[in-house]
Amino acid sequence: xxxxxxxxxxxxxxxxxxxxxxxxxxxxxxxxxxxxxxxxxxxxxxxxxxxxxxxxxxxxxxxxxxxxxxxxxxxxxxxxxxxxxxxxxxxxxxxxxxxxxxxxxxxxxxxxxxxxxxxxxxxxxxxxxxxxxxxxxxxxxxxxxxxxxxxxxxxxxxxxxxxxxxxxxxxxxxxxxxxxxxxxxxxxxxxxxxxxxxxxxxxxxxxxxxxxxxxxxxxxxxxxxxxxxxxxxxxxxxxxxxxxxxxxxxxxxxxxxxxxx
Amino acid sequence: xxxxxxxxxxxxxxxxxxxxxxxxxxxxxxxxxxxxxxxxxxxxxxxxxxxxxxxxxxxxxxxxxxxxxxxxxxxxxxxxxxxxxxxxxxxxxxxxxxxxxxxxxxxxxxxxxxxxxxxxxxxxxxxxxxxxxxxxxxxxxxxxxxxxxxxxxxxxxxxxxxxxxxxxxxxxxxxxxxxxxxxxxxxxxxxxxxxxxxxxxxxxxxxxxxxxxxxxxxxxxxxxxxxxxxxxxxxxxxxxxxxxxxxxxxxxxxxxxxxxxxxxxxxxxxxxxxxxxxxxxxxxxxxxxxxxxxxxxxxxxxxxxxxxxxxxxxxxxxxxxxxxxxxxxxxxxxxxxx
Amino acid sequence: xxxxxxxxxxxxxxxxxxxxxxxxxxxxxxxxxxxxxxxxxxxxxxxxxxxxxxxxxxxxxxxxxxxxxxxxxxxxxxxxxxxxxxxxxxxxxxx
Numbered sequence: 067x068x069x070x071x072x073x074x075x076x077x078x079x080x081x082x083x084x085x086x087x088x089x090x091x092x093x094x095x096x097x098x099x100x101x102x103x104x105x106x107x108x109x110x111x112x113x114x115x116x117x118x119x120x121x122x123x124x125x126x127x128x129x130x131x132x133x134x135x136x137x138x139x140x141x142x143x144x145x146x147x148x149x150x151x152x153x154x155x156x157x158x159x160x161x162x163x164x165x166x167x168x169x170x171x172x173x174x175x176x177x178x179x180x181x182x183x184x185x186x187x188x189x190x191x192x193x194x195x196x197x198x199x200x201x202x203x204x205x206x207x208x209x210x211x212x213x214x215x216x217x218x219x220x221x222x223x224x225x226x227x228x229x230x231x232x233x234x235x236x237x238x239x240x241x242x243x244x245x246x247x248x249x250x251x252x253x254x255x256x257x258x259x260x261x262x263x264x265x266x267x268x269x270x271x272x273x274x275x276x277x278x279x280x281x282x283x284x285x286x287x288x289x290x291x292x293x294x295x296x297x298x299x300x301x302x303x304x305x306x307x308x309x310x311x312x313x314x315x316x317x318x319x320x321x322x323x324x325x326x327x
Numbered sequence: 328x329x330x331x332x333x334x335x336x337x338x339x340x341x342x343x344x345x346x347x348x349x350x351x352x353x354x355x356x357x358x359x360x361x362x363x364x365x366x367x368x369x370x371x372x373x374x375x376x377x378x379x380x381x382x383x384x385x386x387x388x389x390x391x392x393x394x395x396x397x398x399x400x401x402x403x404x405x406x407x408x409x410x411x412x413x414x415x416x417x418x419x420x421x422x423x424x425x426x427x428x429x430x431x432x433x434x435x436x437x438x439x440x441x442x443x444x445x446x447x448x449x450x451x452x453x454x455x456x457x458x459x460x461x462x463x464x465x466x467x468x469x470x471x472x473x474x475x476x477x478x479x480x481x482x483x484x485x486x487x488x489x490x491x492x493x494x495x496x497x498x499x500x501x502x503x504x505x506x507x508x509x510x511x512x513x514x515x516x517x518x519x520x521x522x523x524x525x526x527x528x529x530x531x532x533x534x535x536x537x538x539x540x541x542x543x544x545x546x547x548x549x550x551x552x553x554x555x556x557x558x559x560x561x562x563x564x565x566x567x568x569x570x571x572x573x574x575x576x577x578x579x580x581x582x583x584x585x586x587x588x589x590x591x592x593x594x595x596x597x598x599x600x601x602x603x604x605x606x607x608x609x610x611x612x613x614x615x616x617x618x619x620x621x622x623x624x625x626x627x628x629x630x631x632x633x634x635x636x637x638x639x640x641x642x643x644x645x646x647x648x649x650x651x652x653x654x655x656x657x658x659x660x661x662x663x664x665x
Numbered sequence: 666x667x668x669x670x671x672x673x674x675x676x677x678x679x680x681x682x683x684x685x686x687x688x689x690x691x692x693x694x695x696x697x698x699x700x701x702x703x704x705x706x707x708x709x710x711x712x713x714x715x716x717x718x719x720x721x722x723x724x725x726x727x728x729x730x731x732x733x734x735x736x737x738x739x740x741x742x743x744x745x746x747x748x749x750x751x752x753x754x755x756x757x758x759x760x
Contacts, residue, residue, distance in 0.1 A: 080475060093407075097402060100401040100402055100410070100414060101401075101402060103398040103401055103414070103417055103418075104391075104394035104395050104398040104417070104633065105398075105422075105629075105632075105633040106633070106634070106637065107633075107636075107637025107638075107640035107641055108637065108640075108641060108693065109391065109424055109428070110425065110692055110693060110694065110699075110703040110706070110707060111640075112394070112418070112421040112424055113418055113421045113706045113707050113710075114702065114703065114706045115702075116414050116415075116417065116418040116421070117418070117706050119414055120415060121412060122413055123411050123414070124411065127407050127408075127411075128405065130407075134617050136373065137441075143407050144406045144407060144408075148405070148406070167636050168630075168636075169636070169637065170639045175430065176691070182345050186501065189524065202351070206433065214702070215702060218698060218699070218702070220645070221694075222643055222645050222647040223640070225644025225650060226642070226646045226647040226752075227639065227642055227643045227645055227646045229598070229639050229642075229643070230639055230643030230646075233639065240565060280481060280723070300592070311402075313405065313467070314402045314403050315402060317403050318403060318405035318463055319405055319406075319754075322524065323524055324521060325520055325521050325523070325524055326520060327405035327406045327409060327463075327507050327516060327520075366730070368729065368730050369730045370726060370730070418710070419710075422707055422710070423709060425692060426690055428671050429673075429690055429691045429692065430671065432691070436692060438670050438673075439668060439669070441673040494690075495690070498690075500713070623729070638668065641668070641671065641695075642668075643698065644671065644695035644696070645669060645671065645693065645695050648695045648696040651696065
């Protein structure tokens, strides 16, 4: 799959990588949310989580279709999602973290992501790339709701019982090390920012940080210290979990390579 | 997705089904005979209420447990389009479970009581969900056959005499119209696909066909309490009639797919204008209902586990709401004191 | 097993601007915000509405079916409340 990318110009290559980052985040997080189906704390929340999963899946499809066009190698959304191996996946590490059947983990992961995703999609409304701006126009409405949903759960769980407070604080302490990657700049991000296609990652930090502080304060939770931050997902260096996600997700496409579904 | 003609089991005396002849009961039956709806606060015989609670809650449980065999394939759906459709379908089932629990709650039973009955193994749910979904074709077969059978059952229930149940069924039927098409489209794609895909489709049909026929419940002659349910218009069409109708519409659909029905006795009967079909394995049906289906234990374990893992979340939400109320009250008092 | 249910809420949806809110169903939620969001997720998945109300079920006072005769039947013979009660010659227009 990577052989064809030689035909792209450096600008196209950077845009392609950038789109994969956006798309893979949505694919992987949507997948993790899908794992909750039938197992949420109440029926109402099953429905709510699937709504978020469906929104992200829809975003992924738009972005992947566009990525395939930029790449120009004839790959549609499914070819990109179902036929790339882990080291070609460009999602941040945060979204691949497992649920562990723990609602606190799902909510903290979602909240840290949503708070960033909201700022990102808002910035993408101004993208010089008309296609990305159009996708953002739709996504930003969805993400606004996601952030509202996860923020309220942060508050309920943080300021709920002693047990829920402990669980959500523990999840927050554990997942915090994946928040730094969201704001890391590298050659791809710099090029996107210079071309006005995407915001500079660091430009999103202040607003994200403010949202996090506001919600954590209301939730009576403590913001963890910024220790060593894990990173690498956006360049294909993942943890061990992604391989299992892909093994499941890609099973049919890999087992029956000549089939259409 | 589905309610089953489980009815009241033989020998069960917990539901009084005798028709009384008090003035109240006569008026009640007259209303039903006039096709008027019964609403939650109206007087109703205890047998009517209990029969409804049992039927609606079984229906609700079926929706909720029914999420599991399909949910099993969400993470393995073979394309983003299929994944979105499957997620949306299972989400509908959660919604339908919710509508039905709500309808049941109008009869003075709490959601918690109903959920407890399911988790403690005291309540039944459709036997079909105790079969495993082992290949992707099962998602096609479930949509086509299981939802197809469900629709047969649910369409007449829109005219059920109990208002809240009838309204829930109207909403459910409207939303479910895409479910069966979604399943059939998967089957069609497989049947027209590679040899391996076609084999997968045939295998799914072989496994799901008979359990789908069982979804309509026992034969009418073995369903002693159906008559009362019909008189009350809780049930509107008999098990056997619905089953025959399902067979009649489904056989040509299988033919179109180029798949073979796993029933050597199946043939068109020009005299009756219906398909004749083989005898259902009622022993298997009985065993599945008694908890001995291939996945009964897994389904119950799965539900119980999810419920337990969610307990602290439900408690936290209540505790938080309570804190908010207390703070708001304290603030009001403080303002009043100034 | 003595777990307490989240409170029950009734959901009302305005299908489009210009129409009144109509009862759609009910659901459980721990607080009003959650009730509103659950209502959005549960009852408006297919674009059913532009506005939502949620009301705690316990806040609704309903008339008693026993009172049906006393409440609603007395209006049955007050036909003078309807325009067709009054006889106006055909020749008179715009009335």
